[in-house]
Amino acid sequence: MLCRRTTTLSTSTQQTRLFHLRTPNTPRLNNLSSTLSFTTVPTRVRATSTAVPLIFSRQFSYTPSALASTTTPDDLKASPLAPVDFAAIEQKWLKRWKENKAVEAQAGAVKAASAQELPAGEEPDKFYILSMFPYPSGNLHMGHVRVYAISDALARARRMMGFDVVHPMGWDAFGLPAENAAIERGIHPNEWTVKNIAVMKGQMEKILADFDWDRELRTCSPEYYRWTQYLFLKLHEAGLAYQKEAVVNWDPVDETVLANEQVDSEGKSWRSGAVVEKRKLRQWFFKITEYAEDLLQDLDRLQHWPERVKQMQRNWIGKSKGAEFDFKVNTSGSSGDIQVFTSRPDTVFGVQFLAVSVEHPILESVPVSHQQQLEEFKESLKKVNTSETEPGPEGVPTGLMADHPFLQGTKIPVYAVNYVVSDYGTGAVMGVPGHDERDFAFAKTQGIDVKYVVTPEPTEGGKAATEGGVLTGRGVLMGNNGEYSGLTSEAAAEAIVKKADGLGFGREKTSFRIRDWLLSRQRYWGAPIPMIHCQGCGPVPVPVEDLPVVLPMDVSFTGRGGSPLKQIDDWVKCSCPKCGGSAQRDSDTMDTFVDSSWYFLRYLDPHNTNIPFSHAKGTSGMPVDVYIGGIEHAILHLLYSRFLSKFAWKTGLYGRGPEVEDKAGKEPGRGEPFKVLLTQGMVQGRTFKDPVTGAFLKPDEVDLSDPANPIQKSTGLTPNQSYEKMSKSKYNGVDPEDMITSHGADATRLHVLYKAPPSEELEWDEQSIVGMQRFLAKVWKVVGNATQTGAGTGAFEPSMETMNKDERDLWRTLNHTVKELTTSFQSTYAFNTSIAFLIKLTNQLSTVTPSSSTTTTTSQPASKKAKKVQADVSPELYQHTAEALVKMLSPLAPAFGEECWETLQSRSSSTSSVKTPGTTPSVFSETWPSFHESALKEDKIVCGIQVNGKSRFNIEYDVSELPGDKAGQEAFLRDLVYKHERAQKWLLDDGGKVRDVKKMIVIKGGKLVSFVL
C-alpha cells in the first residue's frame, strides 16, 4: 500500500546511500524493539528491520547545507514504519478524498455546528477564502502554486477550526489570447478555453488543492455571462452605464480595432503591419467617477489590506482640492469662456498661457491664420505612441488670446497641446511655468520667459533662488501678487477663490484623477453588451427576460473587417424591443474586467437561474474573509470589484442596508467586498547570464554539479547570477508539474510556503526542497514511534506539577507551536514561521523517548540508574504531541498529513485491533488543537544584567523561586548576581569589595536587572 515502486536494499546500504550517515541500529532502539509487542502491528512493519524499500522512491540529491537547521542524525534511526512513498500517498488520498467527498462534507457541517456550540438549526460561522481565479492559459505556473498553496492551507485549517468554509475556484475565461489562438491556429476560442481548463484543473488536483468544485464557474458560459449582462442593465437603469466617443487603435488595412497588446513597439499592427491610427468610436462606459468619493473614503475601512495597495488606489482615484477659474476669450465673431481647474489657485498671478486639448470646443474659433498649423498638429497626434516613455509636452499657438481675470488688461495666449486630455476635468489647464513642471517644460519649447509668483519661505539673505528652475512647493506669495502679496500659499488660495467666487469668475472645486471605465471591446470572445440600437428609439436595453444575449458560436476568425460579431448579419439584425422596428444589436463585448468584478458574488449562489445570486446568500456570504492574489491586480481589478460590489450593496442586491450594518459593526461594511487582502509576492527563478555578452543562458549551458559554484560550460567562466521574474526568454522558468513529479506535492507546497512570507518575493531554489522531504521523513519516524508507545488516542490534559522537566519542555514547545500556528492561520499568515515551529517541534520529539508503558506515573523519573542520552516522556504525552503535530501539518501537506493520521489512529493500542484501512476519519474532520496560556510559561528565566546601561552578563534561575513582592525579588536577584563569577569584574573593586550601587532596578518581571554605580 505504501510503497508502489520498491527497491529492496539492506537497511545499512540504503541508509548509507541516501544519507551518508550513521547506521541505524543503535542499542537503544534494539532495546526498544525488544520490549515492544508486535501483536498489534502488521507483519510488514516488522519486516522493515531487515529489509526496507527506499525511503523516497523519487531520487533527489542531498545537499548537507540545505537542511542544517532541520536535521540531526537522530532522524535516521530506524523507523518502526515502512518508508514513505510520496507519490503513492498522494494518489491514495486523492482517490480517497474523491470517494468520501459527500460523507466528509456532511460530517464537516455537523462538526462545524457542534464546534461552535450552536443551537439546532442555526448555521455555523462561514469563512470565505478566495484565490483570484486564473485565466485558463493552459498551464499553471509557480505563482499559481503559491496562491493555491496559501488558500488551500487556510481553507483546510479553518475547517478544522470549526468554520463553514467557502473555498471556490473558477475561470476568468473570456479574453484576447483565445481569440488570437483562433486567428492564428484556426481553433475556436471556446474549444481552446475548455481544453485549457481541463488541463489546469488536473494540475490543481496534482497540487492537492481542495476547492469547492460544485461552485465552479467560467465567465464564458452563458449561465454566467447572462448575469454579467443583467448587472450591465442594472447599471444602465441606474444611469451608471452610458455611451460616448472614445479613441481606439485602428488598423487601416484590416479595418479592425486592435487591443494595445496587438500594437507592436513600432506602432504597427501585429497582423497586417500597417501603421496603427487613433480613431474615435462611440463606446460604453461605467460611471465609476460617481463612486469616487466612496471608493476613496472607504479605503480607511480596510484595516487588513496592505497599506501599499491602499495608497496605490488613493493615487489612482487622485482626489485634489482646488478651484475652477473662467478665462474670457474674445474671438473675432464670438466670445467664450475657457474653464480651467487648478489645484494651486495661489499661483493664478503666474498664469502665462492656457493649454487646451485638441478637442476643446474653443478651437472652433481659431482664426484662419492658425488653422492649418492646428490641423497638422492634430494629425500628428493620431499616430499611436508606443515608446516606453511618455512623449514630452508639445503644442501649437492657436492665435486666441484670453483675459487674465485678476490682471486687468493682461492678455495671455491659448495653446492646443498634447498633454491635456478632453475627458479629464475641463479639458483645459492654466499654464504656470514657474510652479508646475510640465508647464515649465512646455514654456521652454515655446521660448516663454518664466515668471515666478510664489517663493519658498524667504531665506536669511532675503531672496529665494528662483531663476532657472521650477518651484513646485508652496510658500509665500511674492510682491507681484497685488493685494495677496506676502500671504502664505494656503491663505492666499482661500482669499483668491473667495474673491473670484464673489465676482463670479471662479469657485472652489474638487477634482478626481480617476476616469469613467471604458468597457466596450470590439472583440468576439467576451460577454455581448445587451443593448439594441434603434433608428427611432436610440439605444434600447435588451429586456431582462431575453437574457442571455448569446454569443454565436458559428463565427469565422479572419482578424479583418472589424469585430467578428459585426459581420454576422442574422445576429446583428433584430427588432427593437420598444417600437418593434428593425434594429441592430450592439456588436461590442464587455471588457473582461467586468466578468471578474463580481464573480465572488456568484460563487455564493452559483446555480441560481433566476437572479445573479440570492439576497440571503449574498448577505450571509459577503464579504470575502481572505482574498489572495498578485500585487499586479492592486489597482484595476480591486477598484472595479469594489465598485460593482458597492453598487450591488447600495441597490439592495445583498446586505441589510447601511443603517443596520453600521450599527451591527460589520467589518469592513458599506459594500466593501474583501476584508483581508493578501497580496503574494512574485516567484522568481534563478537566472544565469553570460558574464561577457550578458546573454541569458539556458539550463543546459550551465554546469551545476556544484550548485554553489555554477560554471558556464562553453567558457568555463562563472556566469552572472540573479533571481528574476520567471519567463521563457530568460530560461529561468520552473514547471510546477516537474516539481511535483520530482519532489511530491506535499514537499513542493511546504517549500513554497517555507521559503518566504506570502507577501514577499520568493526566490525559487529547487536544491533546498529536499529539506522539506527530510522534515517529512522525520515526522514519519515520530509517527512510527508514537504507534509503539502503547498510549491511547484522544483527550489528554496533563498537569504541569506532575510532569518531569523533559515533559514540561515538550509540552511547552507543543503549546507554543499550537499558538503560533493558530495565530498564523487566523491573522498573520506567516506560514514560513509556522513551518519553522513545526520543524522545531518535530526535532524535539525526535530527541525524546516515550518511556515504556510501565512508567505511567510521570512524576517519577523513568530510570535513574543508567545515564540516558535520550530524554523520557510519558507515552500519552508523546502520542498526544505527535497527533497535534500531524493535525497542524496536515493543512500544509495534506496527503502526507492524512497518511500520518491514519497510521496514528489505526495502530493505536486503544483499539483492540488494527482498524481496517480506509475506515479512519479524515484528519480534516478532526478539531484543531488548542493551547494553554499557562503552559507557555518558562521553567527557567535567563535574566540580563546591565551595569551603567551596558549589558554585561546573564544569570539563570527557576521561575518558581522568584518571590512575588518587589523587595523580595530585588533581594533574591541581588544575591544571585553577586554570586555570579562575572560580578567580580563589573560589580566588585580590585580588592574584591562590593562597589557602591546608586540604584538597582528590576525590569520585565525579572528578565532584566540594571545597576547604576
Ligand SMILES: [Zn+2]
Ligand atoms: Zn425602436
